[in-house]
Amino acid sequence: MDLSSYFRALPKAELHLHLEGTLEPELMIRLAARNKVEIPFRSVEEIRAAYRFTRLQDFLDIYYRGMDVLRAEEDFHELTLAYLERVAADGAVHVEVFFDPQGHTARGIPFTTVADGILAGLAEGHERFGITSLLIMCVLRHLTEDEGFATYREAEPYIADERIAGLGLDSTEKDNPPARFERLFAAAREAGLRLVAHAGEEGPASYVADAVDRLRVDRIDHGNRALEDPALVRRLAQRGMTLTVCPLSNLRLGGVANLKQHPLKRMLDAGLKVTVNSDDPAYFGGYLLDNCVAVAEALGLEAADLVTLARNSIEGSFLDAPARKTHLDSIDRIAAMEG
Ligand code: HPA
Ligand code: ZN
Numbered sequence: 001m002d003l004s005s006y007f008r009a010l011p012k013a014e015l016h017l018h019l020e021g022t023l024e025p026e027l028m029i030r031l032a033a034r035n036k037v038e039i040p041f042r043s044v045e046e047i048r049a050a051y052r053f054t055r056l057q058d059f060l061d062i063y064y065r066g067m068d069v070l071r072a073e074e075d076f077h078e079l080t081l082a083y084l085e086r087v088a089a090d091g092a093v094h095v096e097v098f099f100d101p102q103g104h105t106a107r108g109i110p111f112t113t114v115a116d117g118i119l120a121g122l123a124e125g126h127e128r129f130g131i132t133s134l135l136i137m138c139v140l141r142h143l144t145e146d147e148g149f150a151t152y153r154e155a156e157p158y159i160a161d162e163r164i165a166g167l168g169l170d171s172t173e174k175d176n177p178p179a180r181f182e183r184l185f186a187a188a189r190e191a192g193l194r195l196v197a198h199a200g201e202e203g204p205a206s207y208v209a210d211a212v213d214r215l216r217v218d219r220i221d222h223g224n225r226a227l228e229d230p231a232l233v234r235r236l237a238q239r240g241m242t243l244t245v246c247p248l249s250n251l252r253l254g255g256v257a258n259l260k261q262h263p264l265k266r267m268l269d270a271g272l273k274v275t276v277n278s279d280d281p282a283y284f285g286g287y288l289l290d291n292c293v294a295v296a297e298a299l300g301l302e303a304a305d306l307v308t309l310a311r312n313s314i315e316g317s318f319l320d321a322p323a324r325k326t327h328l329d330s331i332d333r334i335a336a337m338e339g
Pocket of ligand 2: 016017018170198221279
């Protein structure tokens with residue numbers, strides 16, 4: 001079996017995915033027309049041509065502007081469903097997806113419009129594609145912790161009945177250390193939310209350490225720059241901390257010059273529990289399977305590595321133990337057949 005078919009056949013979870021980052025140019029144009037929103041592009045080609053980034057902030061500027069076409073609950077529903085259909089075709093059985101409520105409430109779109117639309121999409125995706133999901137709300141780290149708290153309060157009804165399962169931290173990493181959000185993450189932990197944070201994408205290894213020690217996260221999103229601190233790597237490996245790595249995102253945002261230089265293999269060899277994810281697939285040129293195949297080819301990964309990555313994605317998920325066991329058993333069956 002070729003690499004791509006083998007990877008597709010392995011049950012996988014995607015754990016680092018921003019729903020707003022799945023907004024394909026075709027949908028952007030359609031929603032702009034439907035909602036009568038002016039966009040500075042006339043064609044899919046013009047939009048794709050604008051997706052040239054050299055660093056995270058270049059991308060974020062376009063990403064926050066692109067969101068502007070998302071206005072009604074049905075827009076969020078459609079966006080979510082389109083992603084689930086796409087990732088189910090890649091062999092994903094479970095996803096834990098991010099959304100950025102502050103990117104919408106700042107434009108006057110109510111929190112409930114966004115959350116209800118996404119949740120309707122997730123429910124329909126489960127029915128149609130059999131894919132399970134958890135929803136994680138992220139706060140924007142370029143804003144203040146108080147603004148994060150205000151959003152958190154709006155989310156409380158959804159947290160109370162577990163429609164929102166986790167809290168994350170994203171946006172501009174440089175000069176926005178995790179420690180600024182310590183009180184918010186403590187409150188979220190108290191309320192039973194699972195915690196994740198982007199760290200070590202552009203920011204230093206110390207941000208990864210702070211996310212672990214001060215925010216007490218359950219997972220690190222990206223984490224690449226942890227490699228600069230060998231003692232930290234040992235600590236992350238020892239406690240089995242999951243790192244949600246995004247190869248094509250790293251390539252497009254200048255984290256690596258080419259995929260042959262991507263640190264994923266070094267991370268695996270260091271004993272880190274690494275997973276592969278797409279981050280913002282509409283902007284970075286590939287969904288889950290594209291990321292898996294591109295990095296596996298560039299680094300010469302073997303079948304055993306692919307199995308490890310699939311297992312890590314299930315083990316690093318927030319699924320309950322019986323669901324994890326079901327998926328892990330089915331990965332092992334496929335691995336045994338191939339082996
Ligand atoms: N990093 C930080 N913030 C983000 C990203 C990312 O990769 N994608 C969407 N928001
Ligand atoms: Zn991300």
